[in-house]
Amino acid sequence: MTGRTTSYAALFASGSFDRVTIPMLQRDYAQGRTDAATASIRRDFLRAIAAAVQGGEPLGLDFVYGSVKDGALVPLDGQQRLTTLFLLHWYVAARARVEDHRHMLALSYETRASARRFCERLRSYVPNTTRKSIAEDVRDEPWFLSTWRNDPTIESMLVMIDDIHRVVGGGLTDDSAADCWRRLVDPARPAIYFHVLPIEAFGLGDQLYIRMNSRGRPLTEFEHFKAQVEQLLRRLGTSQPDGRASQAESLADEFSHKADTDWSDMLWTHKGEDDLIDDEFMRYLAFVVDLIAWRAGEAPPAGDDPDRTESVLVGAPGAPRSDAADRVAFLIDALDCWVGVESRAWFDSFLSIGPQSGRVALYSTDASAHTDLFATCLREYSAGKASQGFPLPRVLLLAGAVLHRMGKTPDFPGRFRVLRNLIEASGSDEIRATEMPKLIADVRTVIEGGTDRFDVHTLNQRQVGEERRKVAFVTEYPSLRASLEALEDHPLLRGCIGSMVLDPDTFERRATTFPAVLAHPAAAAGALLGCGDYGQRYRNGRFVRFGAQNTGAWREILRLAGRPIDDSVVVAMAKLLDRYSELGGEPLERLQEIVDEALQGYEARGHFDWRYYLLKWSSMREPQHGIYATVGGAMGFQICMLGGQDMRASHRDPYLLAVYLVAGVNASRVVGKWPWFQQYEWQERWLELKNGAAIRCVPGGFTVRIPDGTSRSAAIEATCRRHGVTDGLLAVAQEAAGVETFDTVDRIELGAALLRELAAI
Numbered sequence: 001m002t003g004r005t006t007s008y009a010a011l012f013a014s015g016s017f018d019r020v021t022i023p024m025l026q027r028d029y030a031q032g033r034t035d036a037a038t039a040s041i042r043r044d045f046l047r048a049i050a051a052a053v054q055g056g057e058p059l060g061l062d063f064v065y066g067s068v069k070d071g072a073l074v075p076l077d078g079q080q081r082l083t084t085l086f087l088l089h090w091y092v093a094a095r096a097r098v099e100d101h102r103h104m105l106a107l108s109y110e111t112r113a114s115a116r117r118f119c120e121r122l123r124s125y126v127p128n129t130t131r132k133s134i135a136e137d138v139r140d141e142p143w144f145l146s147t148w149r150n151d152p153t154i155e156s157m158l159v160m161i162d163d164i165h166r167v168v169g170g171g172l173t174d175d176s177a178a179d180c181w182r183r184l185v186d187p188a189r190p191a192i193y194f195h196v197l198p199i200e201a202f203g204l205g206d207q208l209y210i211r212m213n214s215r216g217r218p219l220t221e222f223e224h225f226k227a228q229v230e231q232l233l234r235r236l237g238t239s240q241p242d243g244r245a246s247q248a249e250s251l252a253d254e255f256s257h258k259a260d261t262d263w264s265d266m267l268w269t270h271k272g273e274d275d276l277i278d279d280e281f282m283r284y285l286a287f288v289v290d291l292i293a294w295r296a297g298e299a300p301p302a303g304d305d306p307d308r309t310e311s312v313l314v315g316a317p318g319a320p321r322s323d324a325a326d327r328v329a330f331l332i333d334a335l336d337c338w339v340g341v342e343s344r345a346w347f348d349s350f351l352s353i354g355p356q357s358g359r360v361a362l363y364s365t366d367a368s369a370h371t372d373l374f375a376t377c378l379r380e381y382s383a384g385k386a387s388q389g390f391p392l393p394r395v396l397l398l399a400g401a402v403l404h405r406m407g408k409t410p411d412f413p414g415r416f417r418v419l420r421n422l423i424e425a426s427g428s429d430e431i432r433a434t435e436m437p438k439l440i441a442d443v444r445t446v447i448e449g450g451t452d453r454f455d456v457h458t459l460n461q462r463q464v465g466e467e468r469r470k471v472a473f474v475t476e477y478p479s480l481r482a483s484l485e486a487l488e489d490h491p492l493l494r495g496c497i498g499s500m501v502l503d504p505d506t507f508e509r510r511a512t513t514f515p516a517v518l519a520h521p522a523a524a525a526g527a528l529l530g531c532g533d534y535g536q537r538y539r540n541g542r543f544v545r546f547g548a549q550n551t552g553a554w555r556e557i558l559r560l561a562g563r564p565i566d567d568s569v570v571v572a573m574a575k576l577l578d579r580y581s582e583l584g585g586e587p588l589e590r591l592q593e594i595v596d597e598a599l600q601g602y603e604a605r606g607h608f609d610w611r612y613y614l615l616k617w618s619s620m621r622e623p624q625h626g627i628y629a630t631v632g633g634a635m636g637f638q639i640c641m642l643g644g645q646d647m648r649a650s651h652r653d654p655y656l657l658a659v660y661l662v663a664g665v666n667a668s669r670v671v672g673k674w675p676w677f678q679q680y681e682w683q684e685r686w687l688e689l690k691n692g693a694a695i696r697c698v699p700g701g702f703t704v705r706i707p708d709g710t711s712r713s714a715a716i717e718a719t720c721r722r723h724g725v726t727d728g729l730l731a732v733a734q735e736a737a738g739v740e741t742f743d744t745v746d747r748i749e750l751g752a753a754l755l756r757e758l759a760a761i
Helices: 008-013 036-053 079-096 113-123 134-140 146-150 152-167 174-185 206-213 221-238 242-260 262-268 278-295 305-313 324-336 343-348 373-380 392-407 412-425 433-449 461-476 478-488 507-518 521-530 551-558 568-582 587-605 610-616 654-663 713-722 747-760
Strands: 004-006 019-022 059-069 072-077 107-109 192-198 351-353 360-362 536-538 543-545 627-631 634-642 694-698 701-705 729-731 734-737 740-743
Touching: 008 079, 008 174, 019 079, 036 059, 036 079, 036 152, 036 174, 036 192, 059 079, 072 079, 079 107, 079 113, 079 152, 079 174, 079 192, 107 113, 113 146, 113 152, 134 152, 146 152, 221 242, 221 278, 221 305, 242 262, 242 324, 262 278, 262 324, 278 305, 278 324, 278 373, 278 392, 278 433, 305 324, 324 392, 343 351, 343 373, 360 412, 373 392, 392 412, 392 433, 412 433, 412 461, 412 478, 461 478, 478 507, 507 521, 507 568, 507 587, 521 551, 521 568, 521 587, 521 610, 543 551, 568 587, 587 610, 610 634, 610 654, 610 747, 634 654, 634 694, 654 694, 654 747, 694 747, 701 747, 713 747, 729 747
Parallel strands: 019 072, 019 107, 059 192, 351 360
Antiparallel strands: 004 192, 059 072, 536 543, 543 627, 627 634, 694 701, 701 729, 734 740
């Protein structure tokens, strides 16, 4: 036998042999395995076969190496393809009602007697091709032994038969099936061909067999992907006009070459614990495929990688995209842009985790966090959706970095800073998977258009306005850029400085003072309250938020762009920072002095409102998240200090808590889970003693409940009379000033004196 180009049908017409025998030491037939990778390869292979036999360009299947022994072709490489062609000819002959084909079905397996016997039975079996599953019909035949279900080669053949029936035979009619058969057996131009080479030509005999089978490890998912993309591009080339066809062929060659050389070398430094780069490569490719779809205003399709890739890059089979070549060129450029780049050093050149002078800060609570967004994508990206390790905000930042590297955009750190600010200001209602096409359009506007363009529509619009003002500010006062950027990078602000006045005379001093003040968040909350009512009301005023020890509370207070200059937070913050700068001493001493100055003003006026009480009694400003629930929207004398984010969590009555602590009552004398309540803000909250006495805070003072019929009732009633309780009310002296009513004595001290004596009874 000499080397030649042939087809499966022509093999049996050559006269060199009369059968094909898969030798004993070959592996099982594997193209019908049901794992995802093999199923993907099988589907693409059968699509290519269907296109060839139904009138497309002939399909070449590379080389088959073998020898002739006792009248049989014994393939050493090519047994998988030959088995598939055996099943294909068996099926198409049945569809075309051909009867003179039995001689070319003489393929047998020596690997197992069961596989050999199955091939013999299949040769004479004519399937019913109108049924949905031919494999099930075969299994129901009386000659099909139940033990054959455990033979991997037989089960793989049955899977392949059903997929041939579905993919190749799905659109065939009797006439078109006959045409397919004629193309398969055409001696001059067969639909599927391959090259046969005798091993005798190598002079190696069994050594060649051993070497060829030693390479039989399964292809990795990435190797499948490379082959698939190359196949898609070459298929695209056949459907394009001459100029675009050559472009598609060129891209196919470029992709194939670079995947094995430049890109593999580039990714080698990011290899996983398995010392492979396949998973990393696939994650980045998934990201780029998604980015291509988003850039085009599309949502990436669901499904496995081959389906997604084909749909996004070249379109559906038979309906190629007009811009397919451009999309593939983008894919290649998105990989090329990292060649020769040490990504971690590059990201570190302009990014930092947390504030660092001269760099744009990213934020993370993970001690091992780093700036390398590219490396994080390689480890964590999940196609088409957010993942815990690589959420959508990070996806947008990486997209900005990739677009810059591909387009070599100028002033990139400045543009990236604006992008960071916009993303940090946008919440989960703005950054969603369904909005990614619009969000990527915003990213392109910032990175490709520059910071003098703010045609941004989906990222936070308040922040867009702030960015415009900041650009104008540093353009007019360039010497203040460093101070502004350092302030932006503060972890409580994260790009949004809406709480600060852009005043060139005071900005640098206030920006420098801000970190020192907020280094003590709980004390700063009190000092800021001493400078004004800065509480942020939401849910129709029902809840009011202040700063707290919890940094999340401060972020909610401070990171709100678009504030007018007379906003309560802006006014109070300016006053606090200016006064802090004027005072001397340690930071906590300065902050306490600001609180004391506010208290002195209250005491001089003799008017005590809720702010006075929160300033005077620090226990009253200890909500974990800085949130109070009000009655009717007023921060007055009936408020709840929340332990969580809403009323579902336990909460405390701050006035009763302060009275209890000042009175020094032992907790063993109080009933229930004091000091925690679980009810709505408008419901009554009582501090109840085990002797039956109880008090609660009301606008006019404290309501007192005196038990009836106990041995202590008389003593409790006498104590109440002595403290001025009338008709169950310990009234607090008050004055009206405009629409507000103020206490003129400290109700906490008044209530504590009564509670202390009641608890002692």
